[in-house]
Amino acid sequence: MSIPAIELDNLQKIYRDKRFRAVTALGGVSLRVDPGEAFGFVGPNGAGKSTTIKILTGILRPSGGEALIQGMDVQDHRARRQLGYVPENPYLYDYLSPLEMLRIGARMRGMARSGLKAHCMDWLEQFGLAAVAKKRIRHLSKGMTQRVALAHALVGNPQLLILDEPLSGLDPLWRQTVVNILMAYRRQGGTIFFSSHILSDVEQLGDRFGIIHKGRLRTLGSPAELRGGRSKESLVVSQGESPLPEAARRPDGNWEQQVQAASLWAHLQMLQAAGHQILEIRPVGLRLEQTFMQFIQMEDIKDASATPVT
Numbered sequence: 202m203s204i205p206a207i208e209l210d211n212l213q214k215i216y217r218d219k220r221f222r223a224v225t226a227l228g229g230v231s232l233r234v235d236p237g238e239a240f241g242f243v244g245p246n247g248a249g250k251s252t253t254i255k256i257l258t259g260i261l262r263p264s265g266g267e268a269l270i271q272g273m274d275v276q277d278h279r280a281r282r283q284l285g286y287v288p289e290n291p292y293l294y295d296y297l298s299p300l301e302m303l304r305i306g307a308r309m310r311g312m313a314r315s316g317l318k319a320h321c322m323d324w325l326e327q328f329g330l331a332a333v334a335k336k337r338i339r340h341l342s343k344g345m346t347q348r349v350a351l352a353h354a355l356v357g358n359p360q361l362l363i364l365d366e367p368l369s370g371l372d373p374l375w376r377q378t379v380v381n382i383l384m385a386y387r388r389q390g391g392t393i394f395f396s397s398h399i400l401s402d403v404e405q406l407g408d409r410f411g412i413i414h415k416g417r418l419r420t421l422g423s424p425a426e427l428r429g430g431r432s433k434e435s436l437v438v439s440q441g442e443s444p445l446p447e448a449a450r451r452p453d454g455n456w457e458q459q460v461q462a463a464s465l466w467a468h469l470q471m472l473q474a475a476g477h478q479i480l481e482i483r484p485v486g487l488r489l490e491q492t493f494m495q496f497i498q499m500e501d502i503k504d505a506s507a508t509p510v511t
């Protein structure tokens with residue numbers, strides 16, 4: 202079995218608030234990400250995503266448990282050598298240009314000087330930044346700055362990318378372009394660990410998800426698994442003259458209606474009685490966003506019922 206790209210074992214983090222009260226940001230998170238995987242860490246605000254990422258990148262120390270990159274403790278600088286990181290709000294040197302930023306990033310990764318400019322320009326080109334390569338970063342827009350940070354993370358050819366909300370601040374066109382760049386990175390064998398609460402973007406990028414909520418990992422699975430088994434509705438398409446008050450008329454003149462599993466049989470009998478011909482019945486896949494919301498609501502209900510009444 203290969204060494205995991207990332208391994209978290211019972212990871213805990215307790216912060217102290219202003220009154221020195223304990224705030225449990227991570228209550229024992231364990232997971233494993235294999236080399237070549239794209240793992241999406243998903244959760245609502247305050248779930249513990251950034252805390253996990255800060256521990257993984259060595260910015261914060263955990264209060265308990267272990268975080269390993271390629272089998273090495275994240276506090277060991279060798280573990281972080283092959284890491285490209287983009288924080289939630291990237292801090293870049295305002296007075297440097299994107300080209301200077303990328304040169305520094307590549308040099309820090311030990312890349313040779315020869316051919317460095319062309320290599321950096323190639324990355325800037327991919328991120329649509331060639332025209333502003335020599336402008337000061339302080340004059341760039343938020344989306345451009347985000348793209349500089351992503352290019353900076355990739356320029357040193359890291360084996361692992363850790364990205365906190367990588368697509369935030371990007372317009373839809375750039376979201377798609379960045380997804381394509383990241384997918385190309387994966388095809389070349391790179392591993393990605395990223396956080397997000399924008400599931401439609403995450404769905405395109407991740408082959409596995411972990412949902413974190415209130416500092417605990419609630420479930421792991423692929424987008425299909427998270428959706429799977431949760432669809433309890435069917436779409437029924439029928440053809441007929443008699444109008445169906447609850448159904449929608451499609452441009453082709455046929456009727457369609459989403460029906461709960463429990464009432465499917467009664468609905469089909471109603472269609473038959475109305476003289477409709479049934480053209481199609483298929484399960485309606487829940488969108489991941491809906492699944493996620495339902496999941497979080499269920500977890501809140503479980504948490505509330507587990508809380509002892511005092």
Ligand SMILES: Nc1ncnc2c1ncn2[C@@H]1O[C@H](COP(=O)(O)OP(=O)(O)OP(=O)(O)O)[C@@H](O)[C@H]1O
Binds near residue numbers: 217218247251253
């Ligand atoms: N420096 C800190 N001091 C005290 N509490 C903190 C600190 N940083 C984070 N927290 C708390 O820890 C919990 C987890 O925060 P974290 O930033 O990891 O969540 P997140 O999932 O990244 O949220 P978001 O999606 O809003 O960025 C929250 O309750 C947050 O208020």
